Amino acid sequence: MSEGLLIIISGPSGAGKGTVCKELLSMNLPDLELSVSATTRKPRTGELEGISYFFKEKEEFVQMINQNEFIEYAQVYDNFYGTPRSYVQNKLDSGKDVILEIDIQGAMQVKKNNPEGVFVFIMPPSFEELKHRIISRGTDSHKDILKRLHEAYREVLLSRNYDYIVTNDDVKTAADKVRSIITAEKCKLQRTKIDYESYKED
């Protein structure tokens, strides 16, 4: 059984990585799946164990951290979020391509342990558009907006650590580019297994 691709899709807040992933998954590519994260936050109405998240108690999560059972994890305020290593590895071993939609700190953790992954950075189309998107959410104070913009600039610089940059001018175009990246990666010489001897006439 051939091993699947590990595809890391990340980018600054406001770049639209979530909508790009949703669009990509709506294309129903064979063997492509979004990874499921583990978290210590409580389930919200409608969220399902193993589909929305793997819900964990804090002690269990910390024990998993100590046993190196996460490809990447982070603490956000009082809650932990992480990508379980065995879950992802089982999917890859069974030939599935797995998408991790994660922030840049998480992606840099993944890169240390899984450099063979395909790292895609979703770039906001421009500073003006990023500003517009962050402001139009309407949930942030002026101070928070400035903080987010500064953080976004710092994160844009980190795109230099990725394999591919996809500028998100338009969600459908961006998702098609990610689809193309996945298709192209599967055609790479190193990933193809040709039985050369079968082309030899007897």
Add this chain to the structure above:
Amino acid sequence: MSEGLLIIISGPSGAGKGTVCKELLSMNLPDLELSVSATTRKPRTGELEGISYFFKEKEEFVQMINQNEFIEYAQVYDNFYGTPRSYVQNKLDSGKDVILEIDIQGAMQVKKNNPEGVFVFIMPPSFEELKHRIISRGTDSHKDILKRLHEAYREVLLSRNYDYIVTNDDVKTAADKVRSIITAEKCKLQRTKIDYESYKED
């Protein structure tokens, strides 16, 4: 002006590189063009100078070889065929992506001088299918068929020098893979030019 991609599409006789290129060009991708070769063979009815070929006299062609004006060239029986360097470079400089549909010997010549090119090997789906395609042309003698099959095996081994392998089970699928490779290559970090400073808030 950003420089275009040089895309080399080649493969053994019978792999179907010509039909894959035709299908790809029918997708009308912006900025994608098939290169025009120079040749010393006489124009056939309907062939146009600068569109079908650049038709040259033998002396002129040999002079161009001596002045290193071909990216690659070959002699086939009494005629020369080659890809003019300045023609391709002008296209690339103006931002066009240029496809060279050439045989494997030619591709290996291009690789020496243009290692930044994107080298795509069109692989016949199987030995049986290749045999079928070569025989069903009906133009070759039994001895010629055996010679072609042996040559094809030797050429399949050379696919190890390419960046991408596209198996031509189905022309539309193969052409879509090449399209994806072009799209993905344009998203590669090294090929994108991000103005990082424009993301810095004032």
